Amino acid sequence: DAGVIQSPRHEVTEMGQEVTLRCKPISGHDYLFWYRQTMMRGLELLIYFNNNVPIDDSGMPEDRFSAKMPNASFSTLKIQPSEPRDSAVYFCASRDRVSGEQFFGPGTRLTVL
Amino acid sequence: GENVEQHPSTLSVQEGDSAVIKCTYSDSASNYFPWYKQELGKRPQLIIDIRSNVGEKKDQRIAVTLNKTAKHFSLHITETQPEDSAVYFCAARSRGGGFKTIFGAGTRLFVKA
Numbered sequence: 719d720a721g722v723i724q725s726p727r728h729e730v731t732e733m734g735q736e737v738t739l740r741c742k743p744i745s746g747h748d749y750l751f752w753y754r755q756t757m758m759r760g761l762e763l764l765i766y767f768n769n770n771v772p773i774d775d776s777g778m779p780e781d782r783f784s785a786k787m788p789n790a791s792f793s794t795l796k797i798q799p800s801e802p803r804d805s806a807v808y809f810c811a812s813r814d815r816v817s818g819e820q821f822f823g824p825g826t827r828l829t830v831l
Numbered sequence: 832g833e834n835v836e837q838h839p840s841t842l843s844v845q846e847g848d849s850a851v852i853k854c855t856y857s858d859s860a861s862n863y864f865p866w867y868k869q870e871l872g873k874r875p876q877l878i879i880d881i882r883s884n885v886g887e888k889k890d891q892r893i894a895v896t897l898n899k900t901a902k903h904f905s906l907h908i909t910e911t912q913p914e915d916s917a918v919y920f921c922a923a924r925s926r927g928g929g930f931k932t933i934f935g936a937g938t939r940l941f942v943k944a
Contacts, residue, residue: 749930761875761920761934774931809874813930818863820932822874 722823724810730829736798739826742791743812751820752785752795753809761809767793800830833858835923837935845943850908852938854921857902861923864897864904865932869918878919879906911942 723742731737743750751766765775767787775785782801787793797804810823834857844850856864862883867875881888881895881904888895892911897904904923908915921935 751932760936763931763933766931768930818924818930819865819877819880822876824874 722810722812722821724808724823724826726826727824728827728829730831731800732831733801734799735830736796737800737804737828737830739795739808739810739828741793741795741810741823743793743810744814744821745791746815747812747821748815749813749820750787750793751811751813752793753811753822754806755809755825756806764795797828800828802830804828805830833861833923833925833931833933835921835933835935837921837938839938840936841939841941843941843943844911846911846913848911850906850911850915850940850942852906852919852921852940853903854905854923854935855901855903856923856933858923858925858933859902860925861902863924864895865922865924866895866906867920867922867934869920869937871917875920908940911940913942913944916940916942 725740749768752764755761764777765785770787785795807825807827809825811820813820837854865880866878868878869875879890879893879895881897892909894907918937918939920937922932924932
């Protein structure tokens with residue numbers, strides 16, 4: 719298995735633009751998590767899904783952020799409109815249903831100018 | 832809400848010495864405590880974990896201890912090597928929270944050769 723796949727790896731955009739981050743979890747994993755990492759705030763859980771259903775989105779900072787998981791192999795995190803303070807590394811992770819271990823993707827480094 | 836505190840934020844040790852990182856958690860229902868290592872520019876990766884039914888677990892130079900009564904858990908690295916230099920995150924997960932994992936703020940470990 720290739721592990722958790724995220725795209726793009728780097729995104730540079732201008733304030734006000736829409737940004738869509740993509741994630742493909744490891745096949746067979748039952749939970750999918752979206753995290754944001756910054757120097758100031760560390761690693762923050764934004765939202766997570768169980769069997770494609772959103773369970774807890776209390777970490778989503780504002781209505782500008784939305785996430786979907788249309789099927790077991792794909793999820794998106796969208797920011798519309800983007801702001802400079804959204805600049806961060808966004809990680810997607812999926813959970814092995816047997817071991818409970820979370821596996822992180824390589825992350826998307828987002829820069830909003 | 833749930834909270835995980837981690838100390839110290841930065842730790843510098845001489846190669847060969849031991850390093851200890853401590854965490855406390857607030858949710859008494861937490862039952863799974865993973866530790867992640869994140870090298871510069873890389874994704875967090877699980878290095879060891881412990882469940883609430885044991886007090887200690889060891890894997891070569893790494894050990895983790897758990898005190899459920901005090902809601903403390905610690906990571907111990909012995910015979911540190913320069914390649915141990917990284918940011919280490921503790922985390923706590925409560926099954927009652929739908930497998931929501933709360934991360935500590937991280938400890939930046941420097942191992943000087």
